[in-house]
Amino acid sequence: EAGVVQSPRYKIIEKKQPVAFWCNPISGHNTLYWYRQNLGQGPELLIRYENEEAVDDSQLPKDRFSAERLKGVDSTLKIQPAELGDSAVYLCASSSYYQGPSTDTQYFGPGTRLTVL
Amino acid sequence: SQQGEEDPQALSIQEGENATMNCSYKTSINNLQWYRQNSGRGLVHLILIRSNEREKHSGRLRVTLDTSKKSSSLLITASRAADTASYFCAPNSGGGADGLTFGKGTHLIIQP
Numbered sequence: 637e638a639g640v641v642q643s644p645r646y647k648i649i650e651k652k653q654p655v656a657f658w659c660n661p662i663s664g665h666n667t668l669y670w671y672r673q674n675l676g677q678g679p680e681l682l683i684r685y686e687n688e689e690a691v692d693d694s695q696l697p698k699d700r701f702s703a704e705r706l707k708g709v710d711s712t713l714k715i716q717p718a719e720l721g722d723s724a725v726y727l728c729a730s731s732s733y734y735q736g737p738s739t740d741t742q743y744f745g746p747g748t749r750l751t752v753l
Numbered sequence: 754s755q756q757g758e759e760d761p762q763a764l765s766i767q768e769g770e771n772a773t774m775n776c777s778y779k780t781s782i783n784n785l786q787w788y789r790q791n792s793g794r795g796l797v798h799l800i801l802i803r804s805n806e807r808e809k810h811s812g813r814l815r816v817t818l819d820t821s822k823k824s825s826s827l828l829i830t831a832s833r834a835a836d837t838a839s840y841f842c843a844p845n846s847g848g849g850a851d852g853l854t855f856g857k858g859t860h861l862i863i864q865p
Contacts, residue, residue: 676857678858680855681852681853692852727796729795740783744788744797
């Protein structure tokens with residue numbers, strides 16, 4: 637079974653430029669998460685989707701960040717414009733409500749490392 | 754979800770020794786999960802222990818949960834170089850598909 641796929645793996649941009657990250661969750665997983673991980677810290681949740689609906693976006697900085705999950709499968713996270721403080725690793729994870737006893741288990745992708753210059 | 758606090762923040766041991774790391778949290782939970790993150794990689798789920806469980810094993814991993822003390826421990830026995838990673842706990846007060854809140858983790862280094 638393929639894992640969570642993210643692209644690109646690395647991205648370097650100048651401040652004020654836009655950037656987008658893409659995530660393809662595990663097939664059949666209805667829940668998708670975006671996390672941001674700063675250096676030396678644990679991941680922090682940005683947004684959670686149940687199918688195509690964003691059910692928790694309370695931590696998403698909505699002035700510059702946006703996300704979508706069309707058709708309840710792939711998802712894109714966008715930053716426009718990027719700031720120096722946005723440099724971090726952006727992780728995507730997915731889980732399935734129907735996967736039995738371990739419905740709370742989240743499966744993470746390798747992340748996209750963003751550097752803003 | 755609430756944030757767990759891992760202790761110690763860093764741990765260095767010799768290969769073959771056992772490694773123990775702890776997690777404390779503040780309010781009641783439904784379950785607590787442990788994840789591992791190797792350098793430059795995503796998190797990998799290790800084990801989930803529910804609030805009505807006291808101990809759980811998975812291979813060389815042993816997790817305990819003490820809800821009265823609001824704490825959990827992760828024991829890795831017979832450590833290997835490949836165990837070098839950061840370990841995070843995630844106490845989950847919600848359920849189902851709630852987002853998780855992670856602390857800073859324990860950075861474990863296994864010396865050859």
